[in-house]
Amino acid sequence: MTMGAPTRPCAVVVGGGPIGLTAAHIFSQAGIDFVVLEARDTVLPEVGASMNLYPGTMRVLHQLGLGEAAEAVSAKIVRAFFVDWDGQLYKKGHPGPVFDEIHGCHPLAFHRLDVLRVLYNNLEPGDQKRVLTNKQVVDIQTTPEGVTALCADGSKYEGTFVLGVDGVNGKTRDFMRALALQQSPDAQVNPEKPFTAYYRVMFGTIPIPPGMGVGENHDCHGAKYSTMLITGSQGRAWFFLYEELDAPTQERVRYTEKDMEELAARCRDMHVSQELTFGDIWPTVVKAGMTNLDEGMLEHWSGDRIVVAGDAAHKITPNIGWGYFAGVQDVIALTNLLQASLSQGSTGTLTGEELAKIFRQYEATRKPEMATVLNLSASATRQSAWPRTWSGLFYRFMEWVSTVPGFEYFTIKYIASPVQSNALVLDFLSCEEPYHGLVPWKYPTARA
Numbered sequence: 001m002t003m004g005a006p007t008r009p010c011a012v013v014v015g016g017g018p019i020g021l022t023a024a025h026i027f028s029q030a031g032i033d034f035v036v037l038e039a040r041d042t043v044l045p046e047v048g049a050s051m052n053l054y055p056g057t058m059r060v061l062h063q064l065g066l067g068e069a070a071e072a073v074s075a076k077i078v079r080a081f082f083v084d085w086d087g088q089l090y091k092k093g094h095p096g097p098v099f100d101e102i103h104g105c106h107p108l109a110f111h112r113l114d115v116l117r118v119l120y121n122n123l124e125p126g127d128q129k130r131v132l133t134n135k136q137v138v139d140i141q142t143t144p145e146g147v148t149a150l151c152a153d154g155s156k157y158e159g160t161f162v163l164g165v166d167g168v169n170g171k172t173r174d175f176m177r178a179l180a181l182q183q184s185p186d187a188q189v190n191p192e193k194p195f196t197a198y199y200r201v202m203f204g205t206i207p208i209p210p211g212m213g214v215g216e217n218h219d220c221h222g223a224k225y226s227t228m229l230i231t232g233s234q235g236r237a238w239f240f241l242y243e244e245l246d247a248p249t250q251e252r253v254r255y256t257e258k259d260m261e262e263l264a265a266r267c268r269d270m271h272v273s274q275e276l277t278f279g280d281i282w283p284t285v286v287k288a289g290m291t292n293l294d295e296g297m298l299e300h301w302s303g304d305r306i307v308v309a310g311d312a313a314h315k316i317t318p319n320i321g322w323g324y325f326a327g328v329q330d331v332i333a334l335t336n337l338l339q340a341s342l343s344q345g346s347t348g349t350l351t352g353e354e355l356a357k358i359f360r361q362y363e364a365t366r367k368p369e370m371a372t373v374l375n376l377s378a379s380a381t382r383q384s385a386w387p388r389t390w391s392g393l394f395y396r397f398m399e400w401v402s403t404v405p406g407f408e409y410f411t412i413k414y415i416a417s418p419v420q421s422n423a424l425v426l427d428f429l430s431c432e433e434p435y436h437g438l439v440p441w442k443y444p445t446a447r448a
């Protein structure tokens with residue numbers, strides 16, 4: 001696709017995952033032209049995973065007119081049970097009601113595919129046509145005027161800038177790095193492998209086990225391993241089996257069915273709830289997957305006319321379920337800046353200098369908040385599956401502290417909730433507040 005003389009900026013979005021599809025909605029509302037290039041043959045893949053969404057994300061979905069559609073396919077998480085490997089209950093209750101009290105909204109459990117469906121099916125027909133599948137981007141070229149993304153099928157897409165939301169193993173980072181080194185061999189660039197995995201997870205969808213209700217969270221914590229079982233709407237439940245790796249790695253590992261069977265056999269006696277072991281639920285699996293859990297954040301989030309967001313920029317472990325939240329916050333921060341710059345200028349498009357300034361501000365806004373989210377996730381993972389190093393004793397102690405009356409929700413109240421309260425919203429759309437809790441939202445009030 002070749003754009004004519006630009007009258008408004010055009011974003012070439014590399015990756016049609018959850019963040020790419022959310023960016024399509026946000027750019028459409030901001031009046032930024034876009035095309036989404038997705039390598040797979042569908043933007044609605046079934047991978048068997050769940051996705052929890054939190055109040056800060058739900059407010060933005062409401063701003064985009066997607067809140068009700070999303071709530072309709074979700075389940076409020078209302079109860080939690082914590083057991084050891086023998087099924088002994090040592091903690092009960094749930095952060096869900098705590099979130100509800102503070103923010104006026106429970107965490108909501110979704111089937112991942114349902115989130116993608118809400119995003120894709122609610123795009124305007126014209127915008128849906130801008131989401132293209134079978135478009136694997138194999139190179140990106142920049143000029144002083146714009147960018148060109150080249151796809152494996154020989155097609156080319158031109159725009160004002162590239163937004164790389166191609167996930168943890170995405171190539172946009174590599175193109176950004178190569179371009180910077182081409183322009184100056186001394187350029188400050190990200191390392192080729194910016195993330196490290198210390199854990200892996202096997203996850204999957206199962207029917208809700210007999211005896212369990214909707215909106216339950218069952219956790220089993222212990223040394224090296226932990227499990228999580230969440231029950232959702234439409235009779236679905238999801239399990240997660242975390243395992244500390246023997247050694248940290250930066251290599252991408254593709255796990256096979258055999259790897260999953262071996263792990264399942266090794267963990268069959270571990271409890272996933274008071275009554276059930278992993279061996280009880282494994283035969284009921286509908287769809288499962290396994291992946292290493294990379295952790296880390298890029299030092300440089302942009303280069304030339306290319307900027308990255310979502311898992312391509314930072315990767316967190318999924319225990320607290322904030323990966324999508326973090327990526328959405330990236331796109332909001334970026335688009336608020338783009339939109340503000342466009343509404344001040346009159347040319348309708350953006351120069352390289354303007355983009356560089358916006359990208360710098362974007363990175364400066366997101367990095368500190370993202371560091372908190374990264375640490376919070378990392379701690380949750382280690383507090384669930386204690387590492388074998390000395391730090392394991394600390395996380396074990398933290399787990400014990402979380403059972404002391406009065407300290408159960410310390411982390412949620414004083415670390416997690418402030419991140420949600422400070423969550424950005426889209427400055428250029430009205431925010432008719434859907435949720436009211438004890439703690440006021442920081443935005444848009446403070447900037448209104």
Ligand SMILES: Cc1cc2nc3c(=O)[nH]c(=O)nc-3n(C[C@H](O)[C@H](O)[C@H](O)COP(=O)(O)OP(=O)(O)OC[C@H]3O[C@@H](n4cnc5c(N)ncnc54)[C@H](O)[C@@H]3O)c2cc1C
Pocket residue numbers: 014015016017018019020037038039040049050051052053135136137138165166167168169170171201203291309310311312318320321322323324325327
């Ligand atoms: C087991 C598990 C459970 C999770 N649970 C939660 C949860 O409860 N809540 C939550 O918020 N987060 C959760 N996450 C994290 C969440 O899934 C991610 O943060 C989120 O998917 C990131 O979205 P993304 O669009 O940045 O990347 P991705 O989801 O990885 O999407 C990237 C897309 O880019 C495409 N792509 C890659 N390369 C190219 C290319 N060269 N050209 C074109 N397209 C390309 C890919 O095909 C893919 O569709 C979980 C993650 C895991 C592994």
